[in-house]
Amino acid sequence: MTRQGETDFRTRLQHWLPKVVLSPSLAMVLVFVYGFILFTIYLSFTDSRILPSYGWVGLENYSKLWRLSHWTTSLTNLGIYAFLYITICTALGLALAIFLDQKIRGEGALRPIYLYPMALSFIVTGTAWKWFLDPGIGIEHTMHLWGWESFRFGWIKDRDFAIYTLVIAAVWQTSGFVMAMFLAGLRGIDSEIMKAAQIDGASNFNLYRRIVIPLLRPAFLSAFVILAHLAIKSYDLVIALTGGGPGRATELPATFMYSYTFTRNQMGIGASSAVIMLMTIAAIMVPYLYAELRERK
């Protein structure tokens, strides 16, 4: 009798085991990701300042947020930065991938050089970039020492141009990654299609414009999604390079959220800005992940 019960228990245990094994991770994700998201959304409707407090204020934080020039400036900055970053990274990544795909001698040595910035924190490489871009000691100074006295490159200290220095450094960091994505796409193209087009007399330029680049559509989509979400999350870069300055010239939503929540003690407003960041990323990622997961079935 007991034996029977024991086997029963063991079979049942085996039946439940997979779910039991999955449940700690699932619980962690549900609490620490989705629970926390709900909590932050809730806080964005409260009068929280230094600490969370639970006085309901409705949409007040959001209306305050949109009236803050600090916030609209960070959004405008993000718009400029994200647009240039995505465009230039894609163009440079594509160019590098296409050129590397021409039976290049030393491809094996070049590829890791293009990609290594992805392995380093921007807090690390930012020290070099900050210095390089600084007019007093960086490239401007070097050019003067080399005899080009009229050379000027003071973007990082200039309110109107500082945002472009973020673009330069960010492109430097991720374009190699985009190159790798496009290269994988190129290597996946059926060589018969290329041969057929060449036999038909298509020029190299047309071959790429009409046939190869359209075939890379999935890689373009992935690159766009990844770059867009990286742009919205950019934080280390700003901290290491400009700290948001000069003035607010390089303030982005990520730095706005941090300073309002933790240094200016306006947690309600900080939370509402985080909610808007999440919504923006969700609008890009959710359809993409949904399509990817459905395709697999």
Next chain:
Amino acid sequence: MMSAAQTQSVRTGHVTRMFIYLFLLLSALFYLLPFFIMLTNSVKPLGEITGGNMMSLPEVFTLEPWKAAWSSAQVGVEPTGLRPYFWNSIRMVVPAVFISTILGALNGYVLTKWRFRFDTILFGLMLFSCFIPFQIVLIPMARILGILGLAGSTYGLILVHVVYGIGFSTLYFRNYYAAFPTELVRAAQIDGARFFQIFRRIMLPSSGPIIVVCVIWQFTNIWNDFLFGASFASGSGAPMTVALNNLVQSSTGVKEYNVHFAGAILAALPTLLVYIVAGRYFVRGLMAGSVKG
């Protein structure tokens, strides 16, 4: 990969090829430049930096900045150098990588070989967690760490990195195990093998490559993290990236650029070594994290 590259190459003229090589080499210089600047200036005496040219090689070679960055530079209030923070990072990274990889392997195994209703939705929920802007969890996380008494400690950061690392590690193992023949698992089941036996004897022995990919990815990400470190452990429990930032941004005294650069390279060294030794796997992880499916 090699054969594909050879068959589909396009006929190009001499001028075009020259242009292509020039473009590729100039790009390589662009990518190498910041690291070159850090490296050469980290072995110069300070006078040679402030009075000289950042592009020139050192006239006097010195390792003093490296020694200072490691053991005597002013980080925050204490002249401890980066050494204690380096060990903080190690103490944080090792358990966090270990735990998140094991959990990822188990999750991937369950989600592909023991499928049940709504498993794709659960996976989708985990996957989305990789991409959220972490600002959305900072406030409640700070509260919870405070309540658990883990604020400012390495243990708190381990918890944070395990939680937000699960999404990616699960993704890696799930995609890898999806290609693993389910018949083998079913056959072992009929032979009486149980859940964990199948995992240990059949799945794990063939998981070498994906374990490497996952460990490298998690290691790089967690080592390089700044946002969580700065939010939850900015004092003596700070990880290397936060300490480096404190060193570089400190406004007191003379700016010792050479020490900053040496410190930056010290902070980069672990991930850089991993990249040099196992770059292939790093790229694979990068790609698997972007082109899902």
